């Protein structure tokens with residue numbers, strides 16, 4: 001692949017390649033010397049048009065630990081504020097010869113559009129409700145390490161499915177790896193026709209969590225709810241928030257995941273989020289750095305191959 005725009009075009013073997021390489025970067029990140037030269041001489045630009053803590057920090061660290069020259073564009077201070085379009089901004093940066101462009105944007109499809117206009121490799125760091133591929137890959141690595149496999153698991157993705165790019169990318173990845181995925185949440189936050197993706201749909205948490213191996217919680221994404229149903233936090237927590245009573249329906253060794261940012265007392269009880277015997281939320285953050293290193297390493301290999309032999313499309 002030239003870019004990493006989504007999980008949709010990836011084959012299971014490509015997913016395994018990213019995860020296997022990321023395992024090596026987990027070891028590097030835990031070492032005293034966290035440095036490699038695999039991106040030396042390459043320029044990485046991070047463009048975040050939407051807020052981020054985990055994704056932006058981990059892409060920056062990933063690039064720096066691999067030896068890239070990393071620039072974080074401050075989109076709030078950019079000429080976007082003077083009316084410049086996304087495409088003109090991208091073309092402007094493209095003229096400075098970056099090699100890797102990491103982009104988060106509030107509009108679904110914006111990152112794919114941008115990738116058509118530039119010469120470098122583009123990594124989607126989350127576009128609207130569409131895809132968040134590195135999140136799904138880091139979730140997959142976390143599950144594989146916790147459960148010892150990434151197939152034939154029962155996995156419940158719970159909460160605001162309708163507005164979640166994390167749910168969408170995970171649904172595709174986990175399906176490709178032959179897991180059984182359930183979507184659990186209020187009917188008003190569940191897109192219609194999800195069964196066509198091969199998953200089961202529940203609006204009752206206790207039924208949806210019964211005997212699952214993995215419970216993946218999502219927050220209410222209010223920034224993407226334009227005037228539709230917004231439940232009260234109290235009502236939402238009562239019916240769909242993960243507490244000890246509801247978690248007891250899952251397998252005794254089920255793990256609890258959350259991509260962050262978390263809203264404690266809304267979609268998840270704070271004690272469950274902090275329970276080191278059940279929660280792998282901090283491991284997810286750790287895997288995020290390793291997966292992003294692996295993704296950029298693999299794209300950089302393609303870039304180098306294309307530079308070495310410009311006649312051949314990689």
Ligand code: CP
Nearest residue numbers: 052053054055259260
């Ligand atoms: N999971 C995730 O994308 O978190 P951030 O918005 O903090 O990057």
